[in-house]
Amino acid sequence: MQSNRVPGLSIAIVRGDQAKSTGYGFASVKSQEPCTADTLFDIASSSKSLTAAAIALLVEDAKYSGVQYDSLMSELLPDDFVMSDELHTKTVTVDDLLGHHTGMPGHDDSYMGIRATEPDDARSITRNLRNLAVTAPPRTRYIYCNMMYTVLTHLIETKSGQQFDTFLQERIFDRLGMTSSSLQPKSARARGHDHRLAKGHIWDKKSASYREFDAVDCPEGQGAGSVISSANDFIKFLSALIDRNDPITEDVYQGLTRPRSERSANHRQRTVGIDRIFYTAGMDLYWQGEHAVLGHSGDITGFGSRFVFLPDLKFGAVVMGNSSGTNSVAAQLFREFITEVVNSDMARQQLKAVAGRDVPMKLPEVRMHPKSDSQDHPTGMAKAKGVKGKDQKRDSPEVKVVSQRTMALGAYTGDYWNPGYHNMRVEMRENELFIDATDRSMGFTARLKHRRDQSLYDAHVRDAFDTGDEVLMTEFTIEDDKVVRMGMDLEPLIRDLIWFDKVGNK
Structure with a gap:
């Protein structure tokens, strides 16, 4: 113990x-x-x-x-x-x-x-x-x-x-x-x-x-x-x-x-x-x-x-x-x-x-065999520790590599919407992009750290109890110098990010 x-x-x-x-x-x-x-x-x-x-x-x-x-x-x-x-x-x-x-x-x-x-x-x-x-x-x-x-x-x-x-x-x-x-x-x-x-x-x-x-x-x-x-x-x-x-x-x-x-x-x-x-x-x-x-x-x-x-x-x-x-x-x-x-x-x-009363002594057959190993049980309210999915998802679209971010952080802030994942708000906190998602069942917060170009960020995630440090790939879509979408690696088994449309964009 x-x-x-x-x-x-x-x-x-x-x-x-x-x-x-x-x-x-x-x-x-x-x-x-x-x-x-x-x-x-x-x-x-x-x-x-x-x-x-x-x-x-x-x-x-x-x-x-x-x-x-x-x-x-x-x-x-x-x-x-x-x-x-x-x-x-x-x-x-x-x-x-x-x-x-x-x-x-x-x-x-x-x-x-x-x-x-x-x-x-x-x-x-x-x-x-x-x-x-x-x-x-x-x-x-x-x-x-x-x-x-x-x-x-x-x-x-x-x-x-x-x-x-x-x-x-x-x-x-x-x-x-x-x-x-x-x-x-x-x-x-x-x-x-x-x-x-x-x-x-x-x-x-x-x-x-x-x-x-x-x-x-x-x-x-x-x-x-x-x-x-x-x-x-x-x-x-x-x-x-x-x-x-x-x-x-x-x-x-x-x-x-x-x-x-x-x-x-x-x-x-x-x-x-x-x-x-x-x-x-x-x-x-x-x-x-x-x-x-x-x-x-x-x-x-x-x-x-x-x-x-x-x-x-x-x-x-x-x-x-x-x-x-x-x-x-x-x-x-x-x-x-x-x-x-x-x-x-x-x-x-x-x-x-x-012998033989409760369950068969030989291995049973299920209707179809699985194609891959098991999915680990989720841990509940706490999000898992470690890096998830950064090499599993597609990388960002082909863009000119820029080592420094040039867009103002304020351009990324606002509400983003996905029908299945609902609203995700990006705000400024301590001069960083920040997400407070503690209203979710498995609540978390995320600090977004610039990684590359104008669009790629790493979301450093801590659970609602302020423990763990999971890193999620996060990508913004920019059109006509405006941020229009945000994708986050919230589900590792999906071969894409979970995409949120920025609210208020026409």
């Missing part, structure tokens, strides 16, 4: 009919509040497993017979689900959204957060799909896409007539006795759980201390994240998956664990014998020897979570923590847990008793 800068950690384990849990460190470093197994965390993308379970319950409910895994999204939501080309609109199914198999990249900077003048919600996120470029045909490539899980919550709300948080509460949390779980931090506070909410933490190298903050509401990201839970609560969900406890029936379980897309394992995974990883519905699936391993992770600024379960060995574990280093700790713990369980006498005995 210390080496990974994790101030507080909660762990719960279930093995057979026994569950144990504990906590380590502090839920808040500032107040020295101890972290326990009942401490509440934002579990980030681990929430996708619960969204997928909600969809599975909708599919298995006879009242909603029109909602099936192979149903076309454009038929279920004819007014709202329109993608940027006809092929995707007429092809993409519920299954494709669950398995990150739609061909849509993340576009994580396109959705507006609670600080925006017009914040996004599940419906507006869905309706904005038509304005966002795809990067691959449907079912040809695993591409992790947060917002498609938000779109799934819009489907749930439209068909059930309930808000997503109510559906989760009534159909999953209440039935599993997950009395401390809710959607969004504000719901946890409204239920009197404020004192149990962990603070998010960021390690500040300069001061050699933690910066601390409250968990943030993210209604525009519901379904992709934003579930608040504890280790003691979430282990009940894992137990239900393992034992098929109500509301997780056998049909619901099979729907959740069926492989939908595939990606190659990374180098570290291959060194421990994992060659192929499948995505089911809100969960990864791989094999450790003969044993199926399912799970997911979540990572946003200040919080992390990870869960895993081996269904044929009746083992599950969840780890939650209050910094982005949580998943590194969880990965080390899970390697030890899985090795111990797989090698134990109990595991070998149980394998004989339940």
Whole structure:
């Protein structure tokens, strides 16, 4: 925990009919509040497993017979689900959204957060799909896409007539006795759980201390994240998956664990014998020897979570923590847990008793094989560190090379508009071009540094917590000595910049 800068950690384990849990460190470093197994965390993308379970319950409910895994999204939501080309609109199914198999990249900077003048919600996120470029045909490539899980919550709300948080509460949390779980931090506070909410933490190298903050509401990201839970609560969900406890029936379980897309394992995974990883519905699936391993992770600024379960060995574990280093700790713990369980006498005995019951022992086939390696999971509110896309995009149009900028900086300032990414304002701050995009869900600021000619700049990006230093290629289009467009490398999987037209130009 210390080496990974994790101030507080909660762990719960279930093995057979026994569950144990504990906590380590502090839920808040500032107040020295101890972290326990009942401490509440934002579990980030681990929430996708619960969204997928909600969809599975909708599919298995006879009242909603029109909602099936192979149903076309454009038929279920004819007014709202329109993608940027006809092929995707007429092809993409519920299954494709669950398995990150739609061909849509993340576009994580396109959705507006609670600080925006017009914040996004599940419906507006869905309706904005038509304005966002795809990067691959449907079912040809695993591409992790947060917002498609938000779109799934819009489907749930439209068909059930309930808000997503109510559906989760009534159909999953209440039935599993997950009395401390809710959607969004504000719901946890409204239920009197404020004192149990962990603070998010960021390690500040300069001061050699933690910066601390409250968990943030993210209604525009519901379904992709934003579930608040504890280790003691979430282990009940894992137990239900393992034992098929109500509301997780056998049909619901099979729907959740069926492989939908595939990606190659990374180098570290291959060194421990994992060659192929499948995505089911809100969960990864791989094999450790003969044993199926399912799970997911979540990572946003200040919080992390990870869960895993081996269904044929009746083992599950969840780890939650209050910094982005949580998943590194969880990965080390899970390697030890899985090795111990797989090698134990109990595991070998149980394998004989339940062989073939839960998942096939041979590798399954998905409908189409991916054409490239995996897309890493987005990190949530924080933008990734490092240089992105500078050598991947096309360079600027052929222009006379000028070593010095000659146009006045004021010529570049103003509002720029893109239908999918909305407004981006360039202003002057400390004699530099500056963008304040903290109104976005994954908010950031950018200082634009001149690179070459009159048009090429590097945007030095820091997230809303003033951490990181990502460098994005930025290009301005100049016509008749006027700046008319700005392009930014906001989506690395698109083979072009995201272009914004300058507002007010005729």
